[in-house]
Structures are given as C-alpha cells and as structure tokens.
Amino acid sequence: HGSSEIALQAAQDWQDQRKLSIPDPNAALTLRDLIFIYIQSRPELHRRTKEAIARALRGPDASFADKIADQLTRADLETLRQAARQSGAGPNTINKQQAYIRAALAWGVEQGHLNINPWGGFKRLKAPRYQMQATLEDFRRIVQVAPDWMAWALAVCYSTAARWGLVELFGLRWTAFDWRAGTVGIVQGKTGRPKVVPVSQGFLAEAWRRFQADRAQGFAMVVHRGDGRPIRSYRTAWLKAVKLAGIDKPIRPYDIRHCVATMHLDSGTPLPVVASLLGHSSPQVTAMVYAHAIDGRARQAVEALPGLTD
Numbered sequence: 657h658g659s660s661e662i663a664l665q666a667a668q669d670w671q672d673q674r675k676l677s678i679p680d681p682n683a684a685l686t687l688r689d690l691i692f693i694y695i696q697s698r699p700e701l702h703r704r705t706k707e708a709i710a711r712a713l714r715g716p717d718a719s720f721a722d723k724i725a726d727q728l729t730r731a732d733l734e735t736l737r738q739a740a741r742q743s744g745a746g747p748n749t750i751n752k753q754q755a756y757i758r759a760a761l762a763w764g765v766e767q768g769h770l771n772i773n774p775w776g777g778f779k780r781l782k783a784p785r786y787q788m789q790a791t792l793e794d795f796r797r798i799v800q801v802a803p804d805w806m807a808w809a810l811a812v813c814y815s816t817a818a819r820w821g822l823v824e825l826f827g828l829r830w831t832a833f834d835w836r837a838g839t840v841g842i843v844q845g846k847t848g849r850p851k852v853v854p855v856s857q858g859f860l861a862e863a864w865r866r867f868q869a870d871r872a873q874g875f876a877m878v879v880h881r882g883d884g885r886p887i888r889s890y891r892t893a894w895l896k897a898v899k900l901a902g903i904d905k906p907i908r909p910y911d912i913r914h915c916v917a918t919m920h921l922d923s924g925t926p927l928p929v930v931a932s933l934l935g936h937s938s939p940q941v942t943a944m945v946y947a948h949a950i951d952g953r954a955r956q957a958v959e960a961l962p963g964l965t966d
Contacts, residue, residue: 685769687728687757688713688721693769694760700848702823705756712753715739725761726770733775747783754780790911792919794903801900806893808866809879813912815859816840817933820909826887828878830867835860844935851935917946 685693691713695706713721717739720732733754740750757775764770795814799807809825818824823845832841834852838860841852855863863878870876875884894909913934920930931942 685725685764686722687725687761690725690764690769691721691757691760694763698763698848700843700850702827702843702845702848704823705845705848708753709756709760712736712740712757715743717742725764726772726774728761728774730778733778737781747781751780751783754778787906788911788914789905790907790915792915794901794907795912795915797901797903798897802897803881803893805879805881805887806890806897809887809890810909810912811859811862812878813909814916815855816842816853817913817916817935818842819845819913821845822886822888826877826879826890829876830870830878831876832878833863833867835864842935847937849935849937851932853933853935914946917942921946 691709695701695709712718717735720728720735723732736753736757737750740753745753754775758773758778761770761773761775765773795810799810802810809820812818812828813820813825818828824842827845828840828842833839834841837854838857839852839854841850843850866878870884873884877884877886879887881887890909898907917930917934920933921927927939927942930946931939934942936942936945
C-alpha cells in the first residue's frame with residue numbers, strides 16, 4: 657500500500673514538473689519559450705529544420721534566447737550571427753538561421769503572443785551569388801555514367817522539381833505518389849508546406865516499375881542504393897560522376913531544379929504555373945529568383961513586336 661502511494665506521488669510530481677516546463681502562451685514569452693511553442697504547433701516542420709533552430713539557441717553566447725521575444729534588438733541578432741561565424745558557418749547558413757527564427761517571431765505576432773516581430777525589418781547578410789553554369793546536356797552526360805540510384809535521383813528531381821538533399825528528395829517515400837492522379841506530394845524542407853505536382857506519364861511508368869520492385873522487398877524510400885535505406889551522403893559519388901562525365905565547371909545536383917525552372921520559363925510556361933511546380937509561395941518569389949530567364953523572354957518579346965510604321 658505504501659509503495660503504491662509513493663508511486664502515485666512520484667507520478668504526480670513528474671506531471672507537475674512537466675507542466676512547469678511548458679511555457680504559458682498568455683505570459684510574456686522569451687525567445688526560447690516562443691520557439692518551443694512554435695515547434696510544438698508546427699508538426700510539419702522537418703526534423704532538420706528543428707535541429708537548425710535548436711543549434712542557433714545553444715552555446716554560451718545564446719543568452720539572447722532567454723530575453724523577452726518582442727524585446728530582441730539588432731545587437732541580439734549580431735550576437736547570433738557572430739556565434740554562427742565562430743562555429744564556421746558562412747553567410748548562407750547564417751541567413752537560414754535568421755530566417756527560421758524570424759519566421760517563428762512572425763508566427764508569434766500572428767498568434768497574438770507578441771506585439772511586434774523585432775527582427776522583421778533586418779536584412780540578410782550579403783552572400784556571394786552562385787552563378788549556375790549547368791545545362792541539361794551536362795546532366796544527360798552525368799546520368800550516363802552515374803550509379804543507378806543517382807541517375808534515378810536526378811530523374812525524380814527533374815520530374816518533380818524537388819530540392820536535392822536529405823529533406824525533400826532523399827526523404828521522399830512511395831506513399832507520396834498518387835498513381836491514379838499522376839501526382840507526387842512533397843513536403844518542402846524550407847517551409848514545411850506541402851506541394852502536389854503532376855508528373856509525366858513516362859516518369860510515372862518508370863516510378864511504377866521501381867515501386868513494384870521496392871514493395872516486394874518492403875522498401876519505403878523512393879531513392880536508395882538498393883538496400884532500402886535512406887541516402888545520407890552523396891558528395892563523393894556526385895564528384896566521381898561529374899569527373900567521369902568530363903565536366904570541369906562548377907555544377908551541383910541542386911542545379912537540375914534550376915534547369916527545369918529556366919526551361920519552363922523559356923518555353924513560355926506562365927509564371928504562376930512555374931511557381932506552383934517549384935513550390936514557391938508566390939509568383940513574385942519565382943520572378944525574383946529567375947529574373948535572368950524572365951529578362952531574356954522580355955527581350956525576345958520586345959524584338960518580336962512588329963514595327964509601328966510597317
């Protein structure tokens with residue numbers, strides 16, 4: 657009898673302590689508390705996104721995380737940036753961390769937890785812009801010499817405009833395919849928002865063949881090395897394939913997504929349609945990212961106009 661009472665008391669103590677650890681959303685929230693509530697309310701956020709946010713709030717220089725969220729200052733943002741620099745992060749990685757936290761702060765304003773987004777007006781760091789040189793012909797050469805799993809991975813990216821990486825491409829499962837509708841559903845790594853894209857009949861036929869083989873062995877992942885396990889590392893295999901293809905210019909597997917977008921725009925596909933295929937939040941985002949392709953189309957359109965006096 658006594659041991660039962662002790663056990664019940666221990667359980668009650670554990671529950672009381674757990675309640676104490678959960679922030680009260682009606683109280684003035686620290687950044688750390690806000691992030692906790694934000695992550696709990698956004699189950700669609702990918703695990704790696706959550707890990708990236710958690711990394712930004714760790715370390716001896718992360719005292720800003722315990723400040724009241726809507727009282728954060730520019731100096732706190734600089735503290736975050738400096739800590740990231742000291743850990744070896746570059747401008748692009750730092751900008752991602754800043755964007756993740758700013759999104760949480762914006763969510764806090766929308767939910768009524770905060771009065772303002774204190775980092776809403778601060779720009780990102782200037783980062784060297786990557787100049788893509790890859791072409792469709794480059795990827796065709798790589799596919800010819802790459803191992804089967806990599807050639808298939810490139811085909812998936814090419815057909816779905818999925819982002820190459822551990823989140824979207826290598827996290828894709830066969831359950832994402834709607835075989836009757838001819839579509840693939842992808843949870844985007846950057847935002848956690850889902851997108852559903854139509855795919856060609858040729859790609860769907862090859863996907864169905866691979867699905868049948870994988871289902872027979874109980875494999876759930878769309879891309880794997882033949883053992884059903886998710887791809888965790890691809891850099892060495894990629895560099896080897898690029899070398900075998902005889903390509904001596906900078907090229908990333910991610911560039912195939914940019915090739916697809918540029919080809920759609922060059923062929924006259926309407927901007928809202930391209931934005932939907934890419935999973936962009938609006939056509940304005942697509943226009944900003946692919947301004948070079950749109951400028952080229954604008955030049956062609958101007959040159960094609962008949963003369964006013966003809």
